[in-house]
Amino acid sequence: xxxxxxxxxxxxxxxxxxxxxxxxxxxxxxxxxxxxxxxxxxxxxxxxxxxxxxxxxxxxxxxxxxxxxxxxxxxxxxxxxxxxxxxxxxxxxxxxxxxxxxxxxxxxxxxxxxxxxxxxxxxxxxxxxxxxxxxxxxxxxxxxxxxxxxxxxxxxxxxxxxxxxxxxxxxxxxxxxxxxxxxxxxxxxxxxxxxxxxxxxxxxxxxxxxxxxxxxxxxxxxxxxxxxxxxxxxxxxxxxxxxxxxxxxxxxxxxxxxxxxxxxxxxxxxxxxxxxxxxxxxxxxxxxxxxxxxxxxxxxxxxxxxxxxxxxxxxxxxxxxxxxxxxxxxxxxxxxxxxxxxxxxxxxxxxxxxxxxxxxxxxxxxxxxxxxxxxxxxxxxxxxxxxxxxxxxxxxxxxxxxxxxxxxxxxxxxxxxxxxxxxxxxxxxxxxxxxxxxxxxxxxxxxxxxxxxxxx
Amino acid sequence: xxxxxxxxxxxxxxxxxxxxxxxxxxxxxxxxxxxxxxxxxxxxxxxxxxxxxxxxxxxxxxxxxxxxxxxxxxxxxxxxxxxxxxxxxxxxxxxxxxxxxxxxxxxxxxxxxxxxxxxxxxxxxxxxxxxxxxxxxxxxxxxxxxxxxxxxxxxxxxxxxxxxxxxxxxxxxxxxxxxxxxxxxxxxxxxxxxxxxxxxxxxxxxxxxxxxxxxxxxxxxxxxxxxxxxxxxxxxxxxxxxxxxxxxxxxxxxxxxxxxxxxxxxxxxxxxxxxxxxxxxxxxxxxxxxxxxxxxxxxxxxxxxxxxxxxxxxxxxxxxxxxxxxxxxxxxxxxxxxxxxxxxxxxxxxxxxxxxxxxxxxxxxxxxxxxxxxxxxxxxxxxxxxxxxxxxxxxxxxxxxxxxxxxxxxxxxxxxxxxxxxxxxxxxxxxxxxxxxxxxxxxxxxxxxxxxxxxx
Numbered sequence: 001x002x003x004x005x006x007x008x009x010x011x012x013x014x015x016x017x018x019x020x021x022x023x024x025x026x027x028x029x030x031x032x033x034x035x036x037x038x039x040x041x042x043x044x045x046x047x048x049x050x051x052x053x054x055x056x057x058x059x060x061x062x063x064x065x066x067x068x069x070x071x072x073x074x075x076x077x078x079x080x081x082x083x084x085x086x087x088x089x090x091x092x093x094x095x096x097x098x099x100x101x102x103x104x105x106x107x108x109x110x111x112x113x114x115x116x117x118x119x120x121x122x123x124x125x126x127x128x129x130x131x132x133x134x135x136x137x138x139x140x141x142x143x144x145x146x147x148x149x150x151x152x153x154x155x156x157x158x159x160x161x162x163x164x165x166x167x168x169x170x171x172x173x174x175x176x177x178x179x180x181x182x183x184x185x186x187x188x189x190x191x192x193x194x195x196x197x198x199x200x201x202x203x204x205x206x207x208x209x210x211x212x213x214x215x216x217x218x219x220x221x222x223x224x225x226x227x228x229x230x231x232x233x234x235x236x237x238x239x240x241x242x243x244x245x246x247x248x249x250x251x252x253x254x255x256x257x258x259x260x261x262x263x264x265x266x267x268x269x270x271x272x273x274x275x276x277x278x279x280x281x282x283x284x285x286x287x288x289x290x291x292x293x294x295x296x297x298x299x300x301x302x303x304x305x306x307x308x309x310x311x312x313x314x315x316x317x318x319x320x321x322x323x324x325x326x327x328x329x330x331x332x333x334x335x336x337x338x339x340x341x342x343x344x345x346x347x348x349x350x351x352x353x354x355x356x357x358x359x360x361x362x363x364x365x366x367x368x369x370x371x372x373x374x375x376x377x378x379x380x381x382x383x384x385x386x387x388x389x390x391x392x393x394x395x396x397x398x399x400x401x402x403x404x405x406x407x408x409x410x411x412x413x414x415x416x417x418x419x420x421x422x423x424x425x426x427x428x429x430x431x432x433x434x435x436x437x438x439x440x441x442x443x444x445x446x447x448x449x450x451x452x453x454x455x456x
Numbered sequence: 457x458x459x460x461x462x463x464x465x466x467x468x469x470x471x472x473x474x475x476x477x478x479x480x481x482x483x484x485x486x487x488x489x490x491x492x493x494x495x496x497x498x499x500x501x502x503x504x505x506x507x508x509x510x511x512x513x514x515x516x517x518x519x520x521x522x523x524x525x526x527x528x529x530x531x532x533x534x535x536x537x538x539x540x541x542x543x544x545x546x547x548x549x550x551x552x553x554x555x556x557x558x559x560x561x562x563x564x565x566x567x568x569x570x571x572x573x574x575x576x577x578x579x580x581x582x583x584x585x586x587x588x589x590x591x592x593x594x595x596x597x598x599x600x601x602x603x604x605x606x607x608x609x610x611x612x613x614x615x616x617x618x619x620x621x622x623x624x625x626x627x628x629x630x631x632x633x634x635x636x637x638x639x640x641x642x643x644x645x646x647x648x649x650x651x652x653x654x655x656x657x658x659x660x661x662x663x664x665x666x667x668x669x670x671x672x673x674x675x676x677x678x679x680x681x682x683x684x685x686x687x688x689x690x691x692x693x694x695x696x697x698x699x700x701x702x703x704x705x706x707x708x709x710x711x712x713x714x715x716x717x718x719x720x721x722x723x724x725x726x727x728x729x730x731x732x733x734x735x736x737x738x739x740x741x742x743x744x745x746x747x748x749x750x751x752x753x754x755x756x757x758x759x760x761x762x763x764x765x766x767x768x769x770x771x772x773x774x775x776x777x778x779x780x781x782x783x784x785x786x787x788x789x790x791x792x793x794x795x796x797x798x799x800x801x802x803x804x805x806x807x808x809x810x811x812x813x814x815x816x817x818x819x820x821x822x823x824x825x826x827x828x829x830x831x832x833x834x835x836x837x838x839x840x841x842x843x844x845x846x847x848x849x850x851x852x853x854x855x856x857x858x859x860x861x862x863x864x865x866x867x868x869x870x871x872x873x874x875x876x877x878x879x880x881x882x883x884x885x886x887x888x889x890x891x892x893x894x895x896x897x898x899x900x901x902x903x904x905x906x907x908x909x910x911x912x
Contacts, residue, residue: 045830045831045891047896048832048891051891051892056833057832057833065831163890304889306886307886309896310884330884333886336887337889338893345893374501376504376513376518377513378513407888407894408861408864408867408894410888411865411868411887411888411898412864412867412871414868415871415872415877415885418877418881418884419872419877421871421875428874430750430762430790430805431792432794432864433793434503434619434793435504435507436863437794437864438863440471440503
């Protein structure tokens with residue numbers, strides 16, 4: 001089957017892919033839009049998986065946003081499940097697709113590659129044992145939940161203290177498992193060090209999670225094909241009826257590479273701000289792409305849901321209307337991220353001190369500790385803020401940890417990074433004050449004040 | 457007693473006055489700093505008064521931040537309580553002061569006027585009855601609490617639905633009183649109309665507060681010198697054992713006017729960005745001053761705690777070091793404010809549609825309704841957002857109402873107003889996402905997206 005120029009093909013049916021398909025539909029009512037999804041699941045909130053494991057959300061089904069029927073019937077978007085793109089041939093504007101055991105070719109007028117990222121499962125001895133999981137896609141969650149139901153694990157080891165690792169440590173604990181978190185570095189969430197790291201580690205430990213820093217996992221052991229122990233470089237053997245590996249993700253670029261598309265230093269597909277790849281008519285969006293980091297000016301790999309959806313919108317609009325005829329541009333990221341760890345919120349935006357220095361900035365950091373509410377108002381909790389600034393006082397990054405009021409406060413710094421504000425400017429912001437929500441002088445301003453004073 | 461040129465006199469011992477005194481001390485270790493406070497209270501969080509009335513905070517004493525001894529002993533700042541400035545003579549650099557029944561003169565090298573604002577008590581028949589209160593200063597809170605202890609009121613009427621009125625309605629209800637809120641206009645918090653107003657009114661009513669819009673209070677009646685009824689223009693008589701009047705505040709500018717200082721159209725003291733008044737050596741800060749509204753470009757009166765403290769810092773630094781030798785400037789406000797109303801947060805920044813049009817903008821507003829968290833995450837609640845933009849898409853103002861995640865989200869719009877961002881820019885912000893804290897596309901961005909679409 002070969003379809004014509006009015007055919008938009010999207011490879012990938014989760015965040016970026018569906019955002020692209022929907023935006024293309026909004027841009028053009030006539031376009032044929034087909035989404036190819038390799039798995040049997042589309043349109044779900046993968047970020048919710050840990051909360052289903054925790055039992056906070058009753059079933060995986062609740063993570064599903066829309067069914068294939070919704071896209072077909074409401075928006076005339078053709079969804080092909082269990083449909084895998086095998087090869088892209090940009091010169092011929094053809095995708096080779098495997099579906100129901102058959103291979104066929106689809107022609108396209110425009111193509112959006114939204115193949116996402118895969119969780120890294122290091123090929124350590126024993127990684128194939130039952131009970132060892134990486135959690136990334138819906139099917140991973142389904143497998144893990146089935147295992148938990150059947151095997152009734154009592155103890156868990158989480159490998160890697162990135163945000164997925166932190167969320168899984170909380171999830172297993174909530175589920176009643178004795179949980180150990182093993183991290184090879186001395187950082188949490190890849191960049192959090194110092195007081196913020198210690199506070200998060202304390203929160204984990206006070207909730208019963210054993211936290212091991214500087215421990216490298218070297219393998220898994222078990223019996224009857226099922227995991228029982230996690231082996232560490234220092235000779236430890238951690239009891240584990242279940243293991244969740246969260247040591248990172250890698251962009252799914254096999255298809256793009258084979259098609260000759262440019263892949264950047266960060267290992268992901270290179271696009272311009274219209275999400276165009278190096279091949280005409282081929283766009284890419286989401287976790288398989290590099291993006292501009294607005295603070296460092298470099299192209300980085302930043303696989304997160306919100307940027308993915310927005311790149312999808314941009315790719316979809318441009319793919320539907322053709323280059324240059326739309327205003328759709330992706331502005332890049334400033335590296336904003338937030339994670340809940342039991343009762344703590346940990347958030348970051350911009351560059352850490354190390355990242356700033358590696359990017360060539362003459363940077364310094366300033367730590368402050370302030371209350372989240374008026375001191376006399378019940379529930380006021382300490383927020384730790386670390387601001388990274390350059391010698392001229394320009395904000396380069398912020399990290400915050402606290403029981404409340406962190407997740408949204410970091411967004412003010414994110415906006416400041418977008419606008420290129422200095423600590424001096426941030427100090428002058430007119431922010432909302434009432435005793436239940438902030439002290440008279442907000443933590444955002446206190447931290448900027450301290451950072452500005454440092455520069456004087 | 458006449459003191460010399462190394463004497464800084466500050467009139468007013470709460471937010472702005474003490475901020476000025478402290479900043480002056482930081483700027484100069486040698487300066488003599490004297491704070492004159494008319495009442496017997498200094499350094500307290502007046503914004504906490506409703507929460508003491510509510511019983512949430514056990515005693516007024518907890519609102520006190522620092523004692524006079526703290527300022528004297530730790531910072532060498534002389535605090536004179538019950539000390540009233542009767543007259544300022546800028547030509548002679550003298551303040552006439554009444555203290556302990558005696559009058560005397562104090563010379564100053566620099567003077568900071570931080571006389572604040574007074575709650576308006578309209579001279580309606582019966583306003584002098586016992587049980588009728590305006591709540592502004594510590595002593596007002598003390599009187600009201602004593603009355604509540606002694607008279608054990610069962611029913612309350614709150615006159616005026618500004619933020620103080622809303623907080624007092626909640627406070628009385630929390631205290632177990634049957635409470636009626638009477639507002640002459642059809643707005644809440646002076647500018648909130650439409651869906652946001654309705655939602656707040658619903659919240660009040662579902663918590664047992666009777667809410668009357670478009671009702672004007674014309675007087676108070678009672679027996680034995682104590683209030684019992686509130687009379688309205690439409691002929692109503694509302695049962696009231698206690699009445700809290702919150703119909704507005706006015707700047708305390710008597711002293712400044714008499715001294716010949718320039719007072720602006722908004723009725724408050726005119727200063728420049730260094731907080732200098734029209735008289736040499738005389739500064740002013742806080743609720744007695746006009747400030748620059750950065751969105752309208754006009755000088756407005758914006759009596760709130762956070763701007764007051766920051767103007768105090770600027771006045772103190774400049775008063776201590778002399779004009780021009782410091783970088784201290786006040787950048788003005790964008791009109792940010794937040795209020796808790798039972799379980800709702802209501803916040804605003806910038807201009808409302810009416811204010812924007814009155815200021816000459818060709819403005820439109822866009823309302824959106826979005827979830828505060830991922831839809832599948834427990835506790836997700838609706839946030840209503842109203843953005844005001846001009847024809848070019850520039851953000852002019854925002855109002856938000858919701859159960860959570862409003863107080864800090866509005867700060868992102870406040871930062872955007874400072875930086876002069878357009879809806880288009882706000883839509884591109886890279887904001888923090890995790891299911892417990894936000895949907896994939898944050899309400900901030902959804903609202904900006906809708907506002908931008910409107911402009912196309």
